[in-house]
Amino acid sequence: MNAIMSKTTDKVGALMLLILTACVSAMSASAQEVTWSGEVAAIFQEKCQECHRPDSIAPMSLLTYEQAKMFAPVIRYRVENRVMPPWHVNPQIGIQDFTNDRGLTDEQRQTIIAWVDQGAPEGDSSLAPEPLEFNDALVWRLEEQMGSAPDLVVESEPFDLAAVTQDKWFRPSTPTGLTEERWVKAIEIRPKNSQSRQVVHHALAFLMQQDDGKRGLPDDVDIPFGPSLFMEWAVGKAGQIFRPDTGKLMMPDSQIMWEVHLHANGERVPDAQVELGVWFHDEPPEHRTILSMLDAQGPNSLDIPPNEIAVTRGTFVLAAPARIENFQPHMHMRGKAMSMEAIYPNGEREVLSFVDNFQWNWQINYVYDEEAAPIVPKGTMLITTAWHDNTANNPHNPDPDQWVGWGDRTVDEMAHNWVDVTYLGQEEYERLIAERSSAAR
Template structure:
């Protein structure tokens, strides 16, 4: 648990005793039987005034005509039949099935992220009240202008500067899981450029309104994941390439793993990744998982480029955090825990937290241990149909000194209540199949020099107006004022 002091807290830590005491005091002073509505919920809720703005901000990217969701919610006529479902799916908390698919637990840890579509408690209560009140339309004049989309495959990163289309693959309805290599595809880039943001989409021939596919992980999609890199092949075939090149940034550049339902990546402005002229997209680790239909599909990779002349100043930190073959999950049991640790060998800035579990995965927490201080950076639910990467804002990204212990805790559900498990009577270990197990944090991190680490903490102190009485989740040394270097003696004087 976090060591807490008087003053403001940047982020939330485990304070179970305090929370219990406050709840007890509230229970004592509230009249028995009184149920107060959230302060931000209107007395009368209508679609045009109250619901449509929420839908446009947090739902329409998928739930619109031609979107990937099975139904559109863009108009009253489209949303009205789904009012009860909207109430149910938005109110189940940060776990599998919630909509929008964002699983950060809001009562603990850092709460500032880029591109957070989640709903506030007031917004969830507003949707519930609208559904319970008969889902009224309201005044048509209150309806916000419809959102405009460039096309039916809108990109979260904006219009890409470069799109690379991978080769189409057919996956039969009854096909087993498949892992292997796919043909490389040239990027067509004629000059070296750095990448600011990246997004990968699966494009397939499954009708988005034909249901969600097989009742298993992935829904209507067939690409479970793709581990990939870009590399200048120099006329060699994929088989002739040096297999060790993937470990050398001079030879190949590794990119975030594509997973089912994964959101876009926005790289730190100081550490954009290099996309070399004449490079190709190369993958020798694609995992295909049937969706229960004969499906033809391919991946499209969208790159948003930095301005010409950009040069990165920070380097990536490359280390693993997770378990390999030592996963042990009992049959017919929920809420089982897995643990993994690593010690930071460099000062580190964590750009994103990305839990990777498989079908039994229900939740993951990330902790930072520095001396006697244990801080829970985040706990998030997990849905293997919607793999999320959580990108911290610059002022909230954890700044951790060399020697910090990073600890992840995975919560696994191998019980009948987990619909992704084919047969919970089976013991489960590690494995590549969607219905087996992995336990990894795939987040992006930066390695900082001593000077960069001090500069980042100084910027954090100034940005957040921190005082010695504040607590900063994820920055254990932010409030430690550096000792000035001793002044150099003037020339000619003996010491």
């Protein structure tokens, strides 16, 4: 008995000591001086200034100490709540390796918060990093990597945007002019000129085409095709090069349907325009990547009562083994959160991604790293769950007393999950799984 007692006391003692040490080190961390010149400016250069500078999309610049200091309280709020930078996937749940991650690390977030809490001091300005130089020349950012200009360029029709007006969503269609099938290796969208860059908040290009649902897929897979999201443009996003063995298929007589979100900035822009550059494979690649719309709730069946949080859920069963390339939730003003979960044929479940902090004005595509993209067996079920917050607690909610249904307008709702699925043959699936497990060893 005694022995047990003393052991327990020892344990408690050890625990106390641990807690004490933890407290002391936490105190010294928060007591450590954090300054603009010492730590914060470098984080802002890496994670904020692409957008927060003149001629880009954010409402204010965060290039200098004076600018950042002026916004310190609101910066703290946005950073602590993971609203800024715009990267809203939960950092504790699901896959965390992305090709386009622009989130803050935990340490960066804590550093910014500590800096504001200490009164946002400048520190020794001679220690501050050199200001960044931004290249605003209109170039195809993928040109260097691809080794040539795009093989095909498709331009949206120009839009005449008034100096002062509400946000506009412009949805023209443009023929691609293709007369034969082509396999796409890479895609990039950009604003067509510098005036457009200042007013195009983001742009989506949908590929509209006749497709029999069999081309380029494993034999037993037959998928119905609707319009497919082809590419999206947002500041800081250079475009997408598909994995070497995969591509998207463009058919003859296809069209690009655009959705350009325009935000007036005080000067009229008579020719707001975006363009799409496409690089082709010379030979058909081994696999076809297909963008699939995994609805939590499909058209006309979304039903969100006033002053409630509504949860909807949809399933999608993979007709063949596949690699899941990304997660892109799409909702409107009441959108609050969305998750994608897999249930495997052996009954195991796994949350792949969870955007717990959805911001309707940011349509972000979370693209998994090659090594992290799940490779899943035939029969895997993907479950998309959407939460819509139609209460007064949602700061974006224009009217919590409205009943809300499915629709195009931003005051209506949607609950889509856009996922690029690369279907694999059974043998290839087994080979990739074997490669992964030997790499893990």
